[in-house]
Amino acid sequence: MPLHTYKCKYGHISEELYRQGDKVYGSIECEICSEVSYKELPMVASTPSKWGDSHGYFNRDLNCYIKNSQHHDQVLKEQGLVVTTKNNLMDQAQRKENWIKETDKKTAELKQMIATTPV
Numbered sequence: 001m002p003l004h005t006y007k008c009k010y011g012h013i014s015e016e017l018y019r020q021g022d023k024v025y026g027s028i029e030c031e032i033c034s035e036v037s038y039k040e041l042p043m044v045a046s047t048p049s050k051w052g053d054s055h056g057y058f059n060r061d062l063n064c065y066i067k068n069s070q071h072h073d074q075v076l077k078e079q080g081l082v083v084t085t086k087n088n089l090m091d092q093a094q095r096k097e098n099w100i101k102e103t104d105k106k107t108a109e110l111k112q113m114i115a116t117t118p119v
């Protein structure tokens with residue numbers, strides 16, 4: 001019997017056990033907060049870079065033949081690309097936030113300098 005995992009926007013995890021032939025829902029109500037809980041992808045689908053390790057495949061996004069996951073990473077690097085993962089997006093958001101903080105600080109310093117400069 002397949003077990004499906006659902007997760008709401010607050011990170012509450014619910015597990016539903018389905019019998020063969022049961023309709024599998026894409027979303028259910030969270031048992032804890034009653035928000036919409038979405039079905040999580042199975043493990044194999046959440047690790048796309050490990051696909052094709054036993055036999056290569058043609059990657060249409062990269063427009064080339066990929067031999068294995070190391071080759072996939074190498075091609076991404078060569079093309080200056082990054083896999084869109086939650087962590088990568090969080091890192092990017094953090095860098096942007098740091099940049100904004102730094103810019104705000106410089107703006108405040110500049111305003112202070114202008115205010116204290118005699119005309």
Ligand SMILES: [Zn+2]
Nearest residue numbers: 008012030033
């Ligand atoms: Zn919840």
